[in-house]
Amino acid sequence: MREDFLEDFDPKLKEEFFRSVHNTAQLVGLKELESFRLGIDYEDADCQDLILKLKSKPDAEHVDIISQDGYSIIKRYFKHQKEKDLLDKLYSINEKYIKKNKEASRAAYTAIVLFEDRQFDKARLPLLNVILHLELLEMQEEIFADSAYFANRGKNYLREGDFQDAERFFVLERQIDGEHWDSYENMAEVYSNQGRKDESKDQINEALKRVYKCWQEDQRYLVVWNFKVPPHLISSPRGEREG
Structure with missing residues (x-):
């Protein structure tokens, strides 16, 4: 272990390291580890190597570096x-x-x-x-504060044709994240693949109503939205449509 390491250690970098770990935990679906309170031993040799690597790279690369090299450290040092x-x-x-x-x-x-x-x-x-x-x-x-993990798992099951498990994950996504438009869009796709056309239409209408509400709050919203319903299905500003 380098004896001069801690003397040279920049507290701000330590803070950046912890923040990067937190961000990565969210990105890779490990929010529960953060919920268990990460316990990082900064004197550990692997931690020192990782911090030195972070020190030599721009901020934009920090999350990727943590994703590649930091997971084993996270797993080893979170408190139980x-x-x-x-x-x-x-x-x-x-x-x-x-x-x-x-x-x-x-x-x-x-x-x-x-x-x-x-x-x-x-x-x-x-x-x-x-x-x-x-x-x-x-x-x-406490454990599943990051709904994106469940949305992604649901979409993976959807792609695999496992509609029952897809629905289960989308239900939990909605419980955690509230009734956002993308939750209804995901469920509409599940129902459509199951042949439940009327229920799928209902979900689409609910999604459109929420998109319209977002648009009312911010007129720029529709410029950046990622909603996959074809425009010709939208017949009114309230998100209601024929058929």
């Missing part, structure tokens, strides 16, 4: 204080619902096994099942 609380909750759910909600109980037990085996990524889906079955909003807010 809240993880223990989570495991206690899951044990309680497993015991409480073992008879009256076997699927939730089974999902909780699966998550426990995966967490104790340090397989954090694989534990997400059973945790999702627990949330969907029991609507544990408190747990949901």
Whole structure:
């Protein structure tokens, strides 16, 4: 270990490093790690190497560098204080619902096994099942504050033709992020692929109403929107259309 490293250490860079880790955690769907409070050991050799690399690169490249080199550090050094609380909750759910909600109980037990085996990524889906079955909003807010993760997972299932799982992830996205227009757009695509045309139309109309509301608040909104409904389907400014 370089003895002069900490003497030369710039506190602002340390702050930038932590902020980059936080941003990357959001970008790659690891918001729950941030929720468990990252515990970074800045005297660790890998951390020092990473900080030196960050020091030599422009700010715009920091998030990519963290994404490539920082994940192992994040996994090694986040504190397990809240993880223990989570495991206690899951044990309680497993015991409480073992008879009256076997699927939730089974999902909780699966998550426990995966967490104790340090397989954090694989534990997400059973945790999702627990949330969907029991609507544990408190747990949901602690672990899954980043709805983009669920939107992306839903879109992946959609591309694979797994419409049931796509719908489950989009439902959770909506629970976390509120009823935004893109949530309705995603669900419309699920329903359309399932042949549920009327429900798909309803979702599109709801999405259009929300787009119109955004446009009312900011006239520039439609210039940058990414809504995929063909323009000829829009017949009124309120997002209502014929048929």
